Amino acid sequence: MAARIAPPDFDLDAYVARSGALDLSEIPWDDVPRHPVPAGALRTLRYMQDIESHTIVYLRELLATRAIDDPEVATFLACWLYEETFHGIAIRRFLEAAGQPVGPRARPRGQEPLAKRVEAAAVAALSKLWPDFCALHMTWGAINELSTLTAYRRLADVAAHPVLEDLLARIMRDESRHFFFYYRQAEIRLANPAAARVTRLLVERFWAPVGSGEQPRDEVRFLVDYLFTGADGRAAARKVDDTIRRLPGFRTVRLLEGWIDRCS
Ligand SMILES: [Fe+2]
Ligand SMILES: [Fe+2]
Incomplete structure (x- = not known):
């Protein structure tokens, strides 16, 4: 049986007890069409809707x-x-209430694309060969949850739509709890310098914004431009990197800002 290494200040039982479906009963859906939703926000929401649904x-x-x-x-x-x-x-x-219903998700016909199957096989093989694989998984999760949380916060600011702001505030509460779990687990597992070295190497080589593997390149670039450029956007991206830099072995890493500089 795997060793129990619960972070000292993360109460898993309390998390499980609070876990549940987002309560949407208090969202004033009828008010959604009373306020304009910027075209960029709609495009961003379609992207986010797709990746949230892709979690499984x-x-x-x-x-x-x-x-x-x-x-x-x-x-x-x-x-x-x-x-x-x-x-x-x-x-x-929300998109339905805004008059922008999401069509059914395209079902992959036959097998997944070769690149995806190769990636899955590589991840499975890495996990088998490397006992500290969870350090990578937890670090990756922390980066993705924090960048998602930050993206939602930026979207709420940029879109300035009162109902969307309310909805995103509820989603962000979940995302911050997810982030906290992954981050505390990552801190503990990266305390092992060998695990931290390999994790950093893999993260720097392979990390890209959430959804990069599923969404067209133009959509990823649009989302990053829309949310993370300009003074406020850059400051938000920097804050993500600053937080990740506090993990053991990650002191000088540049992830979100590095991606923006390379791709914009
Ligand atoms: Fe989410
Ligand atoms: Fe999350």
Whole structure:
């Protein structure tokens, strides 16, 4: 049985007890069309709706790794998937109320693309060969949750739509709890310098904004430009990197800002 390494200040039982579907009953859906939604915000929401709904596909890749051997990570992932799924449902409902319904998600015909299958096989093989694989998984999760949380905060500011702001505030509460779990786990696992070295190498080589593997390149670039350029956007991106730099072994890393500089 995997060793129990609960972070001292993350109460998993309390998290599980609070975990649940986003409560949408108090959202004033009828007010959505009374306020304009900028075209850029609609495009961003379609992207986010797609990646939130894609969480279960991402989980399929994780199930083939040692991530689920740790009972606490497994418990967290079950709650996390449930909550992320409802984020997708909530954004879908907002888009419908705004008169921009989301069509059905394209179902892959036959096998997944070769690149995706190669990636999944590489991740599974890495997990089998490398006992500290969870350090990478937790660090990756922390970066993605923090950048998602920050993207939602920026979207709320940029779109200036009162109902969207309310909805995103509820989603952000979940995202910050997700971030906290991943980040505390990452801190503990990266305290092992060898694990930190390999994790950093892989993150710097392969990390890209959430959704990069599923969305067309132009959509990723649009979202990053829309939310993370200008003085406020840059400051938000820098804050993401500053937080990740506090992880053991990550002191000089540049992730979101590095991606922006390379791709914009
Ligand atoms: Fe989410
Ligand atoms: Fe999340």
